[in-house]
Amino acid sequence: MEGSSGSSANADASARSNGKRETVQETLRTRTKINQRLQFAYHSFQKINFMFRVLAGILCAIAVIIPVTAPSWKNRGTAMAVCFLIRFACMLSTMIVSTDVPLNCDGEFYHRLWSEEPGPDYGLAVRGGEIVAELTTPTLGYSPLSYSDKLVRSWDRYNWDQQHQDIVIPQTVIGQSVRVGECWAFAGTRGHIGIQLVIPISLTQIVLHYPNTHRLLERELRQAPKTLVVWALVEEHSLMSLEAVFSTRPANHFSKKGQDSSMMKGGVFVAAANIEYRPEDGMAQSFPVLKGAASLRTGVVVVEVVNNWGGEATCLYKFGVHGTGE
Template sequence: MKPTPRVEIKRPSKNSHQRVLTRAFQSLELGLALIVYMVTVATIGVWLYTTIPTWASMSVSMQLCYAQNTLCWLQGAFFRQECNPFSCADFEKAATDEHLPTSVHLDYVLATNGGSIVEEFTSPTLGYRKLSMKERELYESRGFHLQHVKVYPPPIVIDSEVRIARCWSFAGSTGHIAISLSEPIIISHLSFHHPDHRELSASLLSRAPSRFTLWSLLPDPPRDHLLREDLVSTTQFQIRQTNSAPEGSLVHLADIEYDATEGLQMDAAITNNSVVSSMVILEIKDNRGRIRPVSTESRSTMQFRR
């Protein structure tokens, strides 16, 4: 006859309770550490997004510069090690100025020379919307609005300094910008300044403008040597009507094709080279991306010569 197995029921010892509690605390600590890690990563991500403009459109060298500065900050914050960060702004300017051609001719569109943007005939800026009453109060108290921090207005096109990833953008692949010249002139040449394509990402380069039409505003009535059939109404370019909006008709000056990979490009094919112009409209008809939803004047500046 086989012996019957004996079953014993023992109460858990104090050591067993301690082991269970220890494992529970370890799991809790691991969970808290994971939460802290995720919050830290999210905070760094938000900081990068809010402090580094147009990260995706930067060149690889600029992205590396900002990444190096981030690592430098982490090294000093957590490891108490001394680290001297790079000046990405100076690095960007040096990279741009190295390949930026110079010209001895007077630029009649530069803001520093007296040029200005005529907003009534300029396409709306992408991402720049009208602020509500509450947002306007915050804007007046802080001097800026978060919605507009990364948005560059049209006057950046006539700024004397060309910087990578700082450009005026508008919705769609076509748009127009109106510029009041510093003085009435007869336009004979047109030139563009654009950052070196080797320092631009493929995304930013594809949004560079490629085809333009240049128009000149003439006061009514037109001059005798211009046929009335050659004049075009300003209504197709007028965004809003104001009492200060210039009046007159437009005359075609030139059709221009621009290749951003060639840096500074001169185009002397001015159709009406005897027209005295005080305000011009640059109509952007296409960009390098062709079908991309955004076209950008990448800090392009124009020179009009006598």
């Protein structure tokens, strides 16, 4: 009896030992499977992140190539859509590994792709540029205040200004932004605006800004300028030493009073740039100055609109004057 009970105890101990070994082995197999799955998930995430990076690079290349090789508004719109796809791909990528989103989908980014930076705008109002009222065509819808208007405005200035707030002042032309409808308008197809620059400069480039034509009504497109001449006020004696032949106008040619002011005494207006403007060619178009005009220094320019695209009035958006200063 004692022998049989001893063998039975040994058998139970052996069974328990085998069960423990199987449990440990099963635990090890389970841990191995979990580790393998975690490693697979980690490598899968790495592959997905790499794929998104490659996709962003391909889309970025496409976004750069499209506007550079075929800079039409249709293609620029396509490039803008591609930019948003890039940002979407990068957004998904940042969910996995933190990365910087490389692009901002705005007009300035794409403008830098196909346009050389012309340098500082010396007519910009925030830098000290000013509109010369004496050399500027009257604003459409605005007339000098009569004595009675001045009394009404002094009595209730807020309401008076609210009633006339739809009139865009000439200073918009030397502002910083370009928004649909915020343009300086004058009646008819011919007019001019005088700009006093921050400092005297030698002109190099003129830049005309206009909104995306897809956002404009047909009536607004007809009000865009077509042919323009940029006149620079220079000292008359400075032309004598130059061989180039310039088209000129007397200093009082654009003056409302037909008289020389203190800033125009001894001066003459010289044609610095002839511009044929097509709004559909881009939101910011650069035009070089005429040969020889770059050697002249000027502190005042007049932008003369010769005609527009068929509108009864003409509207000017931002106008940039670029050159070399000191």
